[in-house]
Amino acid sequence: MGVPGMGFGGKGVLEALLAPGSELWMFNEVLEKERETKLVDGGLDISGLVNIKLVHRVGNAVIKKHLETLPLGTLYSVLEALLAPGSELWMFNEVLEKERETKLVDGGLDISGLVNIKLVHRVGNAVIKKHLETLPLETFDSILILADESVEDSIVHSDSRSLATLLLIRDIQSKRLPSKDTNSTLPRVSGFSHSSWIREMQQASNKSIIISEILDSRTRNLVSVTKISDYVLSNELVSMALAMVAEDKQINRVLEELFAEEGNEMCIKPAEFYLYDQEELCFYDIMIRGRERNEIVIGYRLAAAERAIINPVDKDKLVKWSLDDVFVVIALGE
Numbered sequence: 001m002g003v004p005g006m007g008f009g010g011k012g013v014l015e016a017l018l019a020p021g022s023e024l025w026m027f028n029e030v031l032e033k034e035r036e037t038k039l040v041d042g043g044l045d046i047s048g049l050v051n052i053k054l055v056h057r058v059g060n061a062v063i064k065k066h067l068e069t070l071p072l073g074t075l076y077s078v079l080e081a082l083l084a085p086g087s088e089l090w091m092f093n094e095v096l097e098k099e100r101e102t103k104l105v106d107g108g109l110d111i112s113g114l115v116n117i118k119l120v121h122r123v124g125n126a127v128i129k130k131h132l133e134t135l136p137l138e139t140f141d142s143i144l145i146l147a148d149e150s151v152e153d154s155i156v157h158s159d160s161r162s163l164a165t166l167l168l169i170r171d172i173q174s175k176r177l178p179s180k181d182t183n184s185t186l187p188r189v190s191g192f193s194h195s196s197w198i199r200e201m202q203q204a205s206n207k208s209i210i211i212s213e214i215l216d217s218r219t220r221n222l223v224s225v226t227k228i229s230d231y232v233l234s235n236e237l238v239s240m241a242l243a244m245v246a247e248d249k250q251i252n253r254v255l256e257e258l259f260a261e262e263g264n265e266m267c268i269k270p271a272e273f274y275l276y277d278q279e280e281l282c283f284y285d286i287m288i289r290g291r292e293r294n295e296i297v298i299g300y301r302l303a304a305a306e307r308a309i310i311n312p313v314d315k316d317k318l319v320k321w322s323l324d325d326v327f328v329v330i331a332l333g334e
Helices: 009-017 030-043 075-083 097-106 155-176 196-205 217-226 234-247 250-261 283-292
Strands: 022-028 052-058 089-093 117-123 142-145 209-214 230-233 263-272 297-300 327-331
Touching: 030 052, 097 117, 155 196, 155 209, 234 250, 250 263, 283 297, 283 327
Parallel strands: 022 052, 089 117, 142 209, 209 230
Antiparallel strands: 263 327, 297 327
C-alpha cells in the first residue's frame, strides 16, 4: 500500500497515529538486527521515538502457528466497556473451549475481570447449517461475523465463508421469527421463490443486526445488494485511516475520539430534536439547532429514502421535514 509519508522516515506519522506508551509490533521473516538496519537506512531515528516502542517478532504471516504467537486484539475489552450489565457474548467457532480460553488469556484478556458480559462458548463450523441451528439465533440482538484467520491468506475464500455464514444465519432466523403478516393464516408455500426468500431475510434483518467483516472491496456489492446485513470493510477502513493521518496528523485526534468507547460518537437522532413536523428549514438551520444542543449535524436520511446523505451540497435549499426523518450527528455518547 503506497501512502504518502508512510515510509521508514515517517516517524512523525507514527508518533501522531499512536498514543504515548503504545507498542508497534513488527512481524515478518526479516531477522531483528537486519530489520533495524533497514529502518535506520530508511531514515527512521529509532532512538527518537517517544510515543511508541518497537516490538520485533520473526515469523511467516501466512502460517497459523506463527500468528498464534502474537497477542489477540482488544475486541472483548471494548465490548465489556460498551455493553450493558448482564449481556452475554456467545463465541462460536471450531476452537475447543479450553484452547479458546487459553488464547484469550495469553492475549491479555482478564476473563475474571469481565463484569458487564458473560462469555458463552459453543463449538462448531459456521458454514454448516446443522451446527448453526443449535444456536438461539433468533434471540440475538447483534451478530458479528469475523474473518476466519485460517483462510485469511485468501481474501476471496475468507469472504466466501463470511457470506455463506451470513446467508445461513438469516435463513434460520427467517424461519424461526414470526411472520410480519400476523393476520395471514396461510402456511408458507414450499418451493423456491427468489423474491419471497429475500423478503423473508430482510424481515429477519429488522429483528437483529448482523455485521460482517469482509476483506475484499468487491464483496461489499454482494452484501449491499441483498440489504440483509451491514458490513465492515476492515482492510479498506485501515488504509483510509492511515492515508488521512499521513496527510494530516491532527486527523488522528478526530479518529481517536470517534472510535473510542467513550466521548463523542456518530449517532442517529430523530427529527423531533431539531424541528416541528412539516417545518421548512434549510440544512444550515438544522446545523445551528444542532449546535445549540452541543452537537454537529453532518447529514440526514429522509423517511422515504434508503440511504443517508452526508455533507449535503445544497445546504441552503429549503426542505419540508417530517418527524419520520432522522439526522446523522456527532454528539457526546450517552
